[in-house]
Amino acid sequence: MPKPIPYLATAAAVALALSGCAGGSAAQPAPTSAGSAEGNAHVVKAGFTSKGGTVDVLMSADFQTLDPGNSNYVQTANVGQLYYRTLTMAKETAGQPPTVVPDLATDTGKVSGDGLSWTYTLKDGLKFEDGRPITSADIKYGVERTFAQDVYTQAPQELNAALDAKGYKGPYKGGADLAAVETPDAKTVVFHLKKPFAEFPALASRSNTAPVPKDADTKLDYTNHPVSSGPYKIESYSRGKSLKLVRNGNWDPATDANRTALPDVFNFSLSTAQATISQQLLADSDPNAITLDSNGALQTSDAAKLADAAVKDRVASGVLGCNDVLSLNTQKITDPQVRKAIALALDRQAILVQYGGRRFGQLVQSPLNDKMRGYAAPDSALDPEGKPKLDEAKKLLEGKDYPKKLTYGYANNRDAYKNAGTVVQQNLKALGIDVELVAIPAPNYYSVLASDQLPDMGRSGWCGGADPSSVRTSADPILGPNNDGTSYGFSNTSRYFDPKVSAAMYALRDTTGSSEDLGKKWAGLFNEALSTYPIVPLLRSYTNSVVGSNVRNAQMGYFFGGVDLSIIGVQH
Amino acid sequence: MSVLEASAEATAPPPAPAGGRSLVATAWLRIRRSKIAMLSLAVVVAIVLFAILAPWLTALSGNNPFTSNTSPEVLDDLETPGLPLPGYMFPSAQHWLGVEPALGRDLFSRLAYGAQVSLTIALLSTAVSVVLGTVIGAAAGYFGGRVDAVISRIMDLFLAFPHLLLVLSLTPILQSRLRGTPLGEGSFLPMASLVIILGFFGWAYLARIVRGQVLSLREREFVEAARAFGASHASILFRQIIPNVMGVVLVYATMLIPTNISAEAALSFLGVGVKDPTPSWGQMLNAAQAGNWYLSDPWFLAVPGIMLAVTVLAFNLLGDAVRDALDPKAARG
Numbered sequence: 008m009p010k011p012i013p014y015l016a017t018a019a020a021v022a023l024a025l026s027g028c029a030g031g032s033a034a035q036p037a038p039t040s041a042g043s044a045e046g047n048a049h050v051v052k053a054g055f056t057s058k059g060g061t062v063d064v065l066m067s068a069d070f071q072t073l074d075p076g077n078s079n080y081v082q083t084a085n086v087g088q089l090y091y092r093t094l095t096m097a098k099e100t101a102g103q104p105p106t107v108v109p110d111l112a113t114d115t116g117k118v119s120g121d122g123l124s125w126t127y128t129l130k131d132g133l134k135f136e137d138g139r140p141i142t143s144a145d146i147k148y149g150v151e152r153t154f155a156q157d158v159y160t161q162a163p164q165e166l167n168a169a170l171d172a173k174g175y176k177g178p179y180k181g182g183a184d185l186a187a188v189e190t191p192d193a194k195t196v197v198f199h200l201k202k203p204f205a206e207f208p209a210l211a212s213r214s215n216t217a218p219v220p221k222d223a224d225t226k227l228d229y230t231n232h233p234v235s236s237g238p239y240k241i242e243s244y245s246r247g248k249s250l251k252l253v254r255n256g257n258w259d260p261a262t263d264a265n266r267t268a269l270p271d272v273f274n275f276s277l278s279t280a281q282a283t284i285s286q287q288l289l290a291d292s293d294p295n296a297i298t299l300d301s302n303g304a305l306q307t308s309d310a311a312k313l314a315d316a317a318v319k320d321r322v323a324s325g326v327l328g329c330n331d332v333l334s335l336n337t338q339k340i341t342d343p344q345v346r347k348a349i350a351l352a353l354d355r356q357a358i359l360v361q362y363g364g365r366r367f368g369q370l371v372q373s374p375l376n377d378k379m380r381g382y383a384a385p386d387s388a389l390d391p392e393g394k395p396k397l398d399e400a401k402k403l404l405e406g407k408d409y410p411k412k413l414t415y416g417y418a419n420n421r422d423a424y425k426n427a428g429t430v431v432q433q434n435l436k437a438l439g440i441d442v443e444l445v446a447i448p449a450p451n452y453y454s455v456l457a458s459d460q461l462p463d464m465g466r467s468g469w470c471g472g473a474d475p476s477s478v479r480t481s482a483d484p485i486l487g488p489n490n491d492g493t494s495y496g497f498s499n500t501s502r503y504f505d506p507k508v509s510a511a512m513y514a515l516r517d518t519t520g521s522s523e524d525l526g527k528k529w530a531g532l533f534n535e536a537l538s539t540y541p542i543v544p545l546l547r548s549y550t551n552s553v554v555g556s557n558v559r560n561a562q563m564g565y566f567f568g569g570v571d572l573s574i575i576g577v578q579h
Numbered sequence: 580m581s582v583l584e585a586s587a588e589a590t591a592p593p594p595a596p597a598g599g600r601s602l603v604a605t606a607w608l609r610i611r612r613s614k615i616a617m618l619s620l621a622v623v624v625a626i627v628l629f630a631i632l633a634p635w636l637t638a639l640s641g642n643n644p645f646t647s648n649t650s651p652e653v654l655d656d657l658e659t660p661g662l663p664l665p666g667y668m669f670p671s672a673q674h675w676l677g678v679e680p681a682l683g684r685d686l687f688s689r690l691a692y693g694a695q696v697s698l699t700i701a702l703l704s705t706a707v708s709v710v711l712g713t714v715i716g717a718a719a720g721y722f723g724g725r726v727d728a729v730i731s732r733i734m735d736l737f738l739a740f741p742h743l744l745l746v747l748s749l750t751p752i753l754q755s756r757l758r759g760t761p762l763g764e765g766s767f768l769p770m771a772s773l774v775i776i777l778g779f780f781g782w783a784y785l786a787r788i789v790r791g792q793v794l795s796l797r798e799r800e801f802v803e804a805a806r807a808f809g810a811s812h813a814s815i816l817f818r819q820i821i822p823n824v825m826g827v828v829l830v831y832a833t834m835l836i837p838t839n840i841s842a843e844a845a846l847s848f849l850g851v852g853v854k855d856p857t858p859s860w861g862q863m864l865n866a867a868q869a870g871n872w873y874l875s876d877p878w879f880l881a882v883p884g885i886m887l888a889v890t891v892l893a894f895n896l897l898g899d900a901v902r903d904a905l906d907p908k909a910a911r912g
Contacts, residue, residue: 164672308871311659357649361681364660419850422869426681431854433647444854 016347020314023529039477048102048325048547048563049493055359055559060579061272062558064572065284067304069247070161074230075214077153077159081567082299084214087274088573089252090235091217094127094146094196095208096265099571100341101325101562104378104475107208111141111218111236114194115208122203122519122578127211130192134257135220136235143190145218146577151178151185154253158226166210171201178433179226201539205522206477238254238268239326250275264402267560269576274506285309288553289318295577296555299569303552310363313551321550323570325563329548332344332485333360333431334500335541336458339463347388349542359546368546374485375533376547379478385534389544393518397437404438412441416462424466432463456500467500475566478526479515482533486541487512508536606904616900622893624742629696640675640746644692644858653683662875669878676882680872686882693858693883697890700773700859701839705902706890709832709841712785717821719786720793721812731790737783743845746776750851766857773852777839785831794822830902837894844887860887 039150052563063340070525071080074429075091078084088096097105109115112127121125124140133141150170153176155380170187178185200207223234237259239252247535252273259266279287279432284304298304305313333353335346355370362368372387381457415431417424430440445462448456456465469485484498492513495504505510513530518525537544552570553559559576563569608626610616629636639642648654655662661681662668669677676686719730753772762771796802797820804813840860845863846852848868863883867873873880 010758308659308662308869308875311662311875314658354649357647358663360649360654360656364656366657366660422681425855430647430649432856433645444856446854 009347025330031315031564049322050101050560050563051321051323051554051561055168055269055576055578056267057576057578058269058271059269060557060577061274061295062270062575062577063204063555064273064275065264065279065287065293065294065296065298065300065304066277067279067281067284069298070250072161072230073233073241073244073405074227075217075233076149076219076228077161077230078214079161079163079264081564082569085299085564085567085569085572086275087217088237088571089212089239089268090233090237090241090255091214091234092133092263093212093214094216095212097209097341097566098265098563099564099566101323101565101571102329103565105564105566107212108211108265110263111146111216116211118207122205123200125198125200125207125316125480127198128195129196130262131154132259132262133236135218136240136257136258138257138268140193141218141236142193143196144193145220146196147185147188147190147217148178148221148224149217150188150217151175152217152224154185155179163213166213166215167421169200169202169204169210170208178221182288183363196463202517203206205519205525206480208465209477226390238266239261239273246412248277248509250277253468255493258349262396264352266573267561267576269574271404273572275313279418282306285553288321288555289322291314291317291556294557297558297561297570298552299373300573303569305553309367310551310554313366313553317536318553319557321508321554321558323554324549324551326369327470327548327550327563327568328475329568330371330376330466331368331466331468332374333543333545333546334465334467336461336463336537337504337541338504340410340413342407342409344403345382345407346540348403348409348438349440349470350389350402350540351396351403353390353543354393354395354430354434355543355545356436357430358427359393361423361430362546363423366549366551371535371544371547373534374542374544375478375481375530379481379526379530381478381523381528381530383527383530383534385537387537387544394436395434398437407438410463411441413438413443413463414443414446415453416445416452418449418452419446453498453500457497461502462499465500467542468548470568477522478533483512485535486533503541504541505536505539508532540566602905606901608611610900613900613903615896616904619777619896619900622889622896626694626890626893627698630692630694631690631750633695634690637685637688640673641686642674642688644684644688647854648678648683649681649835650683651869653678654680659875662738669875676781677878680864680876680879681870689858689863690860690882690886693860694786694886696770696853696857696859697840697843697861697887700770700843700853701836704781704839704843705835706779707774708781708835708854709787709828711762711791712782712831713821713824713828716786716789717793717824720790721797721820723794723797723815726817727790730786734783734790737780738787740780741781745906746780746842746846747851749851750776750846765864766854769847769857773843773846777831777842781835781839785828785835786829788827789824794828796820796823825905826905830898830905832903833894833898837891837898840891842885842895861880 032261057406059186070083070086072083092111094110095107095115096110098108099105107547108117111129113130116125116127129141135141149414153159154167154172156162156173158179172185172187174421175183175185180550187199191197198244218236220234225281231244237256240255242251242253244250254271277381284298286301288298289309292527312318332503334429335349338347343367359368370391370393372389372391375382375387413473415428417428428444432444435442455461484496486499486503487496488494488504488509515528515532548561550568552563554570557578559578560574563570564571588801653663653667655664663678663680665736666813667674667678674685676690715730716769719727750772753776754768757772800820802815842853843859844861844864847859848865850865853859853862855866860883867880
């Protein structure tokens with residue numbers, strides 16, 4: 008299932024984030040906090056370096072798009088590593104947030120003294136699949152077309168929002184020129200920003216900076232054959248059926264330290280049912296096969312088979328940047344003490360079991376993770392083992408007038424969400440609160456949460472934010488205020504707004520400083536907000552993906568939530 | 580003085596002691612003579628008792644259908660997270676039928692309370708269908724002419740619709756309409772909507788049968804006589820005609836109950852019927868299928884599945900027996 012990259016993972020996509028095996032040995036319990044990330048990942052048969060062979064990628068549906076300028080989807084970002092390159096690149100390491108490394112550019116960017124300009128220099132020897140050199144003009148044109156949101160509705164906007172674009176509307180309307188991106192010569196690209204943005208190198212890794220030759224731009228048809236700047240090119244593509252990638256002879260490995268490009272061919276089949284995919288992979292009926300489907304196309308009870316001797320070594324697994332929280336509607340449950348009582352009454356361990364237990368996630372005390380720069384742990388009253396503290400909860404409610412009837416909304420695409428609601432229902436009965444479970448169609452889930460029909464309680468999934476290692480890009484969308492600081496933000500599903508804390512968050516958005524420093528400040532405010540329990544942190548997601556027995560170097564992308572295609576290999 | 584009885588007497592006299600017995604007495608005698616009929620009746624009575632006594636039966640083992648237990652002593656949390664450990668998956672002294680995967684609730688309690696829900700829905704929706712079908716069918720047959728033409732076309736329309744699809748698409752709409760009314764309170768909502776939907780779409784077939792019967796009944800002498808005495812239409816319809824089609828209606832009703840039990844299960848299985856935490860057999864089947872639990876815990880699927888199969892079979896056999904017993908032309912055994 009495709010997943011928009013930014014902020015709130017959509018309900019349909021949250022299926023992506025769901026499994027995980029603790030370390031190499033499946034029987035080993037995972038640590039209860041996001042401890043050593045290395046221990047939370049299993050890379051299948053790493054260290055393979057031989058070129059050649061074919062990888063078969065089984066998928067239940069076609070990619071939303073292959074056009075880098077129109078993609079907000081992690082699946083496209085993953086396969087995109089094979090046929091487009093960007094100025095910088097978010098390089099995956101299983102179990103850890105991606106690191107930003109240079110890709111087309113020689114470094115991750117040079118910032119000017121005032122923090123408002125970032126300069127990139129292209130490497131030598133870069134060519135498109137037709138042999139033409141890749142120039143700064145191609146990078147600029149790639150950025151320009153992502154401003155044409157009337158054409159490309161899914162164009163990623165994080166980079167564009169940071170640029171000083173002055174209302175630029177893309178290259179198609181009057182052929183205007185984007186002044187915020189300068190190309191003083193064929194090898195140099197300069198970005199001009201509205202405000203200083205210390206994490207700009209992460210933004211430069213987004214697919215906006217993939218080079219697009221202006222004369223090859225076929226607008227919405229570009230998805231059928233994006234011009235390759237990476238190690239592979241599209242040989243054939245039949246929408247909804249199949250896609251074949253073969254080597255791009257004009258890609259020079261000397262310019263690219265990030266992609267090993269081991270297989271000769273990638274064959275994608277784009278219409279195999281999920282249940283069939285999971286059975287084929289578990290049975291190893293095609294030893295060259297992998298899948299990019301969410302959660303490795305695995306069904307909940309397939310977890311049982313991941314420990315089988317014939318499967319165990321073929322499971323790529325790892326912790327993801329995704330967290331699940333239970334949002335409490337702070338406009339309905341207004342008293343922080345009542346929200347705390349609800350949080351304390353929850354049996355989070357039982358909720359984890361509904362997700363498939365420790366193989367699919369680990370309990371956390373905060374939706375931020377300790378890999379973020381400036382992270383600080385919250386002072387949480389929740390039991391780290393997830394056990395309810397009923398007496399304490401009842402004491403908090405003594406003599407209080409609190410709502411006796413609450414609704415719990417759940418996306419109807421996954422059994423775990425409903426079952427988690429059943430657990431919540433039972434837990435809150437002990438406090439004298441009746442909970443009604445309300446099913447919400449999965450594709451509408453987050454729009455319902457943002458509407459008047461918002462349930463009193465509901466789970467939200469959060470995946471890392473624009474920069475998975477920055478506190479702000481997670482903390483701000485979860486509990487931050489809106490664009491003018493007057494109310495809760497659009498993705499703030501608990502509708503948390505505190506005059507003091509929210510104002511401080513609003514002011515912090517415009518503050519400059521080192522990312523470590525800003526991270527600390529954001530974490531401090533976030534933890535202050537968290538101490539009033541607008542959300543109850545639940546769990547951090549793992550995911551598993553079974554691969555065929557010939558597949559090598561299969562690592563689970565922390566950000567992609569699927570097998571990382573940039574380093575995969577196949578024994579042949 | 581029923582017509583059916585009269586014709587039964589006329590066409591094939593019953594065996595020796597039966598002369599002069601009422602329709603019901605004759606039918607009961609025939610049912611008692613059939614081993615299959617008696618066995619199915621016993622099973623049906625047992626299932627109904629099982630449903631009625633659910634609160635007391637579950638109290639015996641100290642369980643209830645709603646309390647979940649996910650502790651690591653009950654559910655595995657390492658190899659196959661959520662799967663009941665062997666001591667809890669299968670029948671034991673504490674859990675007579677084991678526990679559910681994922682939530683660890685007592686299966687016997689859910690089966691017993693589920694019987695209440697499933698049977699209530701089936702019986703109530705059958706009652707709705709039977710009342711609607713009898714009255715509408717009798718009206719069509721009795722009045723004839725334009726009334727008959729209109730009602731018959733409506734019946735054709737109802738019979739022509741693909742039932743399952745219609746019910747699947749209408750249930751959510753009905754449920755959203757019922758919300759906020761007394762019928763839409765909490766767990767009552769899906770039950771009420773199932774009763775209304777199944778009842779409303781089950782009457783057409785019965786109405787057609789009743790109409791055919793009434794077409795011939797209305798020409799009979801006793802109806803003529805009632806008319807001659809100046810009886811009103813309503814009086815003739817409800818006091819003369821409908822009592823004479825009750826045999827057919829009874830047969831149809833006993834056949835409709837198992838159909839509605841299966842329909843409830845099918846709809847709950849497909850997710851538009853009874854919803855967790857309210858148990859019903861269909862909801863239990865749905866839970867077994869969700870997340871493929873039936874692959875690792877087949878017992879979870881077998882419990883409601885077997886119960887459903889036995890119940891539907893028993894009701895069907897009983898329905899057959901009732902039909903045979905009431906059929907004047909059936910061979911006497």
